[in-house]
Amino acid sequence: MDGFNEQFLISVFIIAIGYLLKKGNIVKEEDGEAIARVVFNLTLPCLIIVTFSDVEFSNSLLYLIVIAFVYGLGIGLLGLILLKRDSRYDRGMFGMMIPGLNIGLFAYPLVEGLWGFEGLKYFGMFDVGNAFIVFGMSYIIAGMYAERANMLETRTIIYKLFQSIPLMTYLIMCLLSIMKIQLPSFVVDVSSIISMANMPLSLLLLGLYLNFTFAKGYGKLILKFLAVRYGIGIITGLLCYYLLPVDEMFRFTLLIGFILPTAVSVVPYSIIFGYNQRLVGTASNLTMIISFVLIWGMVNLIM
DSSP states (O other): OHHHHHHHHHHHHHHHHHHHHHHTTSSOGGGHHHHHHHIIIIIHHHHHHHHHTTOOOOHHHHHHHHHHHHHHHHHHHHHHHHTTTSOHHHHHHHHTTSSOBOIIIIIHHHHHHHHHHHHHHHHHHHHHHHHHIIIIIHHHHHHHSSTTGGGOOHHHHHHHHHHOHHHHHHHHHHHHHHTTOOOOHHHHHHHHHHHTTHHHHHHHHHHHHOOOOOOSSOHHHHHHHHHHHHHHHHHHHHHHHHHOOSOHHHHHHHHHHTTOOBOTTHHHHHHHTTOOHHHHHHHHHHHHHHHHHHHHHHHHHHO
16 A cells, blocks of 8 residues: 555656646647647557556456447446436537546556556557547547537548557557467567556656636536546446456456546547537646545545
């Protein structure tokens, strides 16, 4: 437990450095887009390569893909039902933020520091199912309720899925593992070196995006959004942790996975479909803060 709290404090400290760099105008929030591109398109894929280069897939790991997908689908549909009395615009804006989880940027650096590659392979498989929700369901919800709803096309959704380098890396590494094909050691060694930058860059990026000024006038809707995400997430996570007859890392993945922040893709979606970017950013920031506190509390209570 001391090791967990120490790693958590280190993570908070690195996030604080990113926030202070932004407040001191040393690095601007707009610079975060470039850092995010490096993380999602280079350091994270390299980390996936290293993590899955020698993984032997078990049924439990494959089940995580299905669970993440079914959970996202279920909570997304439930969110739309609970938002049915709100305006079409608000239903689309908050509905798209409910199902997706921020695993690559938020969970990976924490999991890497706490459980190493053993934890990463579980969260990696969980992220495969989540990716179909983030680039599929969230995008569909955003488009269905937007004023420019005609922008939504099936080919656009498929293109976005195959445009995701982390998702493609997951699928390729899974396929290679199933076919018993080993990557050249040189590729794994180079990926290992690059992957070391993933945790600090991801945490610094969270600090750059952290914002304590929140939009006003949407208090009830934001509370409803948070209640749906975290109420269902906490209950589902605890039930899975205490009732499922599987190994502890599997149960920890679900316990923590269901209370992760909303996916970062909701911000570009808000731009594409004409939603209130500041409000989406407000809700996204709140989920990062709440998830940090919840994860720290959950692990300290259970471990």
